[in-house]
Amino acid sequence: MLRIDPGALEAVWRDGQMRYPEECCGILLGRGGPVSHATGALPCANAAAAPRLRYAVDERELFRAVKWARERGEEIVGFYHSHPDGAAHPSAADLADAWWPGCSYVITAVADGRAGETRAFRLREEAGERRFEAEPLEERP
Numbered sequence: 001m002l003r004i005d006p007g008a009l010e011a012v013w014r015d016g017q018m019r020y021p022e023e024c025c026g027i028l029l030g031r032g033g034p035v036s037h038a039t040g041a042l043p044c045a046n047a048a049a050a051p052r053l054r055y056a057v058d059e060r061e062l063f064r065a066v067k068w069a070r071e072r073g074e075e076i077v078g079f080y081h082s083h084p085d086g087a088a089h090p091s092a093a094d095l096a097d098a099w100w101p102g103c104s105y106v107i108t109a110v111a112d113g114r115a116g117e118t119r120a121f122r123l124r125e126e127a128g129e130r131r132f133e134a135e136p137l138e139e140r141p
């Protein structure tokens with residue numbers, strides 16, 4: 001399960017709306033575990049070549065986030081991105097680009113510029129095979 005602070009979830013929605021019709025992306029910081037707790041959302045530049053179709057967190061921003069989290073005694077608990085006029089479900093490209101097993105991947109659907117359905121998926125890796133597992137997303141501080 002991923003528990004997310006209301007402020008962090010709002011930041012995800014805002015980012016998705018601001019960058020519509022491109023995909024937004026960012027990092028979720030907090031404390032990991034079977035029940036992860038995301039206390040903050042850090043918007044990042046979408047470094048993908050086709051940002052309307054895919055997302056890629058800028059590597060320098062990812063490195064900065066790891067350092068920043070460590071200094072605050074937190075960790076990266078997940079990543080978020082938006083699907084402009086698409087469903088809140090991971091694509092084959094999303095799985096191919098997901099490299100952090102144990103992390104939560106949050107997807108928010110943005111229809112006509114308005115953020116709507118938002119879902120979380122935990123990246124699992126077993127015997128070298130990665131897959132997304134739907135997990136409950138709870139909005140709570």
Ligand SMILES: [Zn+2]
Nearest residue numbers: 081090091094
């Ligand atoms: Zn996607």
